[in-house]
Amino acid sequence: MAEEKDFTQPQPEGEEGQRPNEARRNFLKQSSILTAFALTPGVAVKAADLKFEEKVAAAFEKVNVTLEINGKKRKLSVEPRTTVLDLLREQLHLTGTKKGCDYGQCGACTVHVDGQRVLSCLSLAVMQDGKKITTIEGLADGDKLHPMQEAFIKHDGFQCGYCTPGQIMSAVACVREGHADSDDEIREFMSGNICRCGAYPNIVNAIKEVKNGGQKV
């Protein structure tokens, strides 16, 4: 890991020396929070009215978990109902893993847990105690992209890019599992990743190239 920032702490906005991408991401995060408030005043007011909420929350304590995320060990405190996806995105600000449907139907949230591809939206963080999680952020070796990332770029394996982190995590697992021996097998074993833009033929080509390229995946 190049960065050793503690993402469990709130990140300062408009930090000096940040890369343009980061500034854009921060802006998006901020503005979407503002939009959410603007659009749902009723809900916000209602939530404030529910004073008993606090008492209920006290009865359901946070639980300590230790996870290794992208090679870095982290001791975290989570509510039992926190999914791995929400932990990654909301608490650790690892927003590479995408929330598509949040119901296990689209594959955008695919990560590796102990080397196996799973859906982070249907995994409780508390149930992964002691496990190793790899996200799209942990795939590259420093500035050197993973062969699958290179192949997706070369073969134009995406348009809007929203499903791409999930596609790539799934594709890496597909090759490692030995399920990339033919176009049909790739299609079958990649069927859990939906691409609304329809980049499927290019995704198959990218996976084939990595599979046949003989690089370490």
Add this chain to the structure above:
Amino acid sequence: MNQFQYVRPTKNKAAIDTVAKEQTAMFIAGGTNLLDLMKRGIVVPEKLVDINKLPLRKIEKENGAVRIGALALNGEVAEDKLVMEKHPLLSQALNAGASAQLRNMATVGGNMLQRTRCPYFYDTALPCNKREPGTGCGALQGYNRMHAIFGHSDKCIAVHPSDMSVALVALDANVLVSGPKGDRKIPFSEFHRLPGDTPQIDTNLQKGELITAVEVPETAFTKNVNYLKIRDRASYAFALVSVAAALQIENNTIKDARLAMGGVAHKPWRLTDAEKALVGKPATEQTFRQAAEIAMRGAKAFEHNQYKLKLGPNTIVQALKNAAAAV
């Protein structure tokens, strides 16, 4: 998702005692269906008992059967050497279900306990006797394209979504359970229930009972088998109709047969009369067509699933042809 307490026992007894004693406690294993239901507020447990630390994941040979631990993952069972050798039909059915990611999470025990995917069950704004007994069945007069043609009642016409269970009922598997009153063995065909007047109850499992394993007796159905699943897209969709077919053929004569359907009833639907009609006959399309006709006796469709009356027998014939041709 509602808040809940979380415990992770390491002994079967501790897990069973907790769920048996506490009304709103539930087991969680893979969580692929339970968390989905909790997010929608359809199931609201106040305590989750994580059973993943229990020693229930082994796949082994035992007394003329393959014993598959309840926590074995769908993906690892599908690709297990012993399962592929002894029960290729089960392997095919598992690989036809869900996606690679979900098969890496979902357990064997959880697969058979998954709830229906009837849209009226999932939409909390609409009536559903399974979700909220007494509110009525939205599907009966509604959009019932995915629904049952066998064994339904005027209270519920939902179907059971599991592929694995269709193979297991065909293979005469047993479900091994441990509960507060001890251990018992449930024949797979008696594990799931028809809806009747109590569609809210899917299985004959009692409160606090924990599935520990499924036992699949060894048979000669190791070669001529086929699990054929017809769906709206080529992969990663629930079955419109599926068929598990297994044949024992000697000199082109069918010595024994197993046949079951998915996507057509509230439980995996074994077709014993059709099986009998196959035995002793030549393995020809004509034989298969006759068996398919027998299989469809008593089928009753609704406004939007009439197509299943035709798709059903055609799928049976094709699955039997595939099984007969398998080498």
